[in-house]
Amino acid sequence: MGIELSRKEAIRIIQDYMLLHLSIEEKGNILIGYGGKVINEDNDEWIVSEILNIKNNRIIRANYNYSKLITNTYLELKIKEFYDLEIAIISNKNYDFDSYYSCVCCNYIISKKRTLYSICPVCYWEDDFTEGETYSGPNHSSLKDYKLKFFKQKELNSNDDVYLQYYK
Numbered sequence: 001m002g003i004e005l006s007r008k009e010a011i012r013i014i015q016d017y018m019l020l021h022l023s024i025e026e027k028g029n030i031l032i033g034y035g036g037k038v039i040n041e042d043n044d045e046w047i048v049s050e051i052l053n054i055k056n057n058r059i060i061r062a063n064y065n066y067s068k069l070i071t072n073t074y075l076e077l078k079i080k081e082f083y084d085l086e087i088a089i090i091s092n093k094n095y096d097f098d099s100y101y102s103c104v105c106c107n108y109i110i111s112k113k114r115t116l117y118s119i120c121p122v123c124y125w126e127d128d129f130t131e132g133e134t135y136s137g138p139n140h141s142s143l144k145d146y147k148l149k150f151f152k153q154k155e156l157n158s159n160d161d162v163y164l165q166y167y168k
């Protein structure tokens with residue numbers, strides 16, 4: 001039996017860990033992603049005092065605002081990995097995934113609606129609305145072949161299951 005946490009608490013704890021344990025370089029890369037100027041342009045070095053400034057803590061945390069499509073199991077495993085603690089996330093919300101869209105290739109729920117040329121974060125299929133055996137340029141393959149390849153690889157690496165909730 002593990003400590004019971006709400007999903008919000010679990011995310012907060014992961015954020016605490018990240019804030020305290022990420023390296024200067026990892027933090028710097030996050031801040032650059034948010035448009036921060038944390039590299040000295042003259043000598044290409046990290047500006048450490050700028051990176052560690054309290055004003056950035058909120059941004060570092062925000063980088064770990066896990067989407068609701070990330071499973072509780074994934075968050076539980078992260079806390080186990082970071083703190084060596086067994087926790088159980090008790091969901092206080094039941095999301096209605098009926099209105100969500102799952103990838104045509106891997107079936108994982110990836111977004112709220114289908115968008116042309118969006119790339120699936122799980123299988124990387126770029127959705128150009130081709131189907132079946134029709135050759136898809138951006139994917140260098142047909143959907144049918146891509147699917148076969150994806151599920152074959154997935155058998156070898158079951159970690160993928162952790163990332164996004166599976167629909168159906």
Ligand SMILES: [Zn+2]
Nearest residue numbers: 103106120123
């Ligand atoms: Zn996919």
